[in-house]
Amino acid sequence: MRIFKFGGSSVKDALGVQNTLKVLLHEGVQNTLVVVSAMGKMTNAFENLVNAYAKSEGSISNSIQYIVNYHENIAKELFEENNVIFKDIDSVFNELGVFLETNKNSNYNFIYDQIVCFGELLSTKIMSAYLTNNGVQNVWLDIRTIIKTDQKYRKANVNWGQTLQNCQKHIDKNQLYITQGFIGSDTLNNESTTLGREGSDFTAGILAYCLDAESVTIWKDVVGVLNADPRVFKNTVLLNEISYQEAIEMAFYGASVIHPKTLKPLENKRIPLWVRSFEHLDNEGTKVSKGNTLVPKTPCYIVKTNQILVSISANDFSFMVEENMSDLFNFFHQYNLKVNLIQNSALSFSVCLEDVFGNFDAFYKELQPKFKIKYNSNVTLFTIRHFDENAINSIEQKGTVLLKQLSRETAQM
Numbered sequence: 001m002r003i004f005k006f007g008g009s010s011v012k013d014a015l016g017v018q019n020t021l022k023v024l025l026h027e028g029v030q031n032t033l034v035v036v037s038a039m040g041k042m043t044n045a046f047e048n049l050v051n052a053y054a055k056s057e058g059s060i061s062n063s064i065q066y067i068v069n070y071h072e073n074i075a076k077e078l079f080e081e082n083n084v085i086f087k088d089i090d091s092v093f094n095e096l097g098v099f100l101e102t103n104k105n106s107n108y109n110f111i112y113d114q115i116v117c118f119g120e121l122l123s124t125k126i127m128s129a130y131l132t133n134n135g136v137q138n139v140w141l142d143i144r145t146i147i148k149t150d151q152k153y154r155k156a157n158v159n160w161g162q163t164l165q166n167c168q169k170h171i172d173k174n175q176l177y178i179t180q181g182f183i184g185s186d187t188l189n190n191e192s193t194t195l196g197r198e199g200s201d202f203t204a205g206i207l208a209y210c211l212d213a214e215s216v217t218i219w220k221d222v223v224g225v226l227n228a229d230p231r232v233f234k235n236t237v238l239l240n241e242i243s244y245q246e247a248i249e250m251a252f253y254g255a256s257v258i259h260p261k262t263l264k265p266l267e268n269k270r271i272p273l274w275v276r277s278f279e280h281l282d283n284e285g286t287k288v289s290k291g292n293t294l295v296p297k298t299p300c301y302i303v304k305t306n307q308i309l310v311s312i313s314a315n316d317f318s319f320m321v322e323e324n325m326s327d328l329f330n331f332f333h334q335y336n337l338k339v340n341l342i343q344n345s346a347l348s349f350s351v352c353l354e355d356v357f358g359n360f361d362a363f364y365k366e367l368q369p370k371f372k373i374k375y376n377s378n379v380t381l382f383t384i385r386h387f388d389e390n391a392i393n394s395i396e397q398k399g400t401v402l403l404k405q406l407s408r409e410t411a412q413m
């Protein structure tokens, strides 16, 4: 069986849905399980609805109307007026309405998952109906009946044993399936859960592992994995081959092109991952496999913006050693601050932090009495894998270097 994944940018409009059909016809529709994300930026739109509902930030009805219009406009371009898809879409929104009216649970993360999952349910309903309408027989699969997780809403952990069993029992390898990325359901109550933002790649990895798939293909709006984000760098180079290890390293440092959790299950079973362009079907794209580390061997650049560079020293002139460092790491963990780079000297400890949850101010307040702290916010962290002198120079020219660290294969500034 092959696993295909189409992300939000592949299905952001009617043209995207039509193009997905083209891809499937070009590649063949046999023995294929297609994982689809929510359309365009719909997950962000659902997040707005969650905040309107759970935190009274903004209007619930405006948020819903925006989402309804977005899907209906796409459906109107794809289907005749009397197609059953319009009833299907209505019933999905009814189900959402019922949740909003009857929910008694005040846990934000629980509410988030119950609402946000509708993005993927809608996109797959539309995709499946469009294929059927064009003579491509397929099965719409509610992946929440297959991928089982714990109850860690918004960041659920997969119950591999149950998921594997469900795959073996309920998935017929001869069919074409259309199913949702990113979502699952908890083992205890079958409530919806999500695997973390951008988690559809991971869904493809989970299913490939459980089904012993022959390959996974992620269809993208780029020709494959490039040696840098083309939105930030000019003259990027296509990477024809990357090893799992190298791809994991790149994802770890923040390359956003493949979700980091996707690769481990594939590596375990040596299932190759292809990243290909949904616009240029004759291109081979990038192959991630057990093979070569990097072809062509070229420096790869990863950029993380909006970082905070913090320098911390002890108030009492003691050295920055294990004892106070372990205190610091407890604080990073407690305040959910992601540590992307560390460097220390005798008297000072520098760390590059990412504050996704907006906790830095509280962290700073707690630490100030105990340590001397200086920081620069809005800093950019550049990572170069397989660096050379030219690569380093090109980054140094971009601005003021506050910190630089080189190891064998990786330079960070």
Ligand code: ADP
Residues within 6 Å of the ligand: 006, 007, 008, 009, 010, 219, 220, 221, 222, 224, 225, 226, 227, 228, 229, 230, 231, 255, 256, 257
């Ligand atoms: P999807 O909606 O399919 O998940 P995304 O928009 O999340 O797709 O990711 C695709 C984008 O990732 C590309 O348009 C590109 O700008 C960006 N990108 C970042 N780093 C890389 C890289 N190293 N190689 C290719 N694309 C990259």
Ligand code: ASP
Residues within 6 Å of the ligand: 007, 008, 037, 038, 043, 044, 119, 181, 182, 196, 197, 198, 199, 200, 201
């Ligand atoms: N729709 C989800 C998100 O936007 C999952 C994904 O696109 O991979 O985060």
Ligand code: MG
Residues within 6 Å of the ligand: 007, 008, 198
């Ligand atoms: Mg994505």
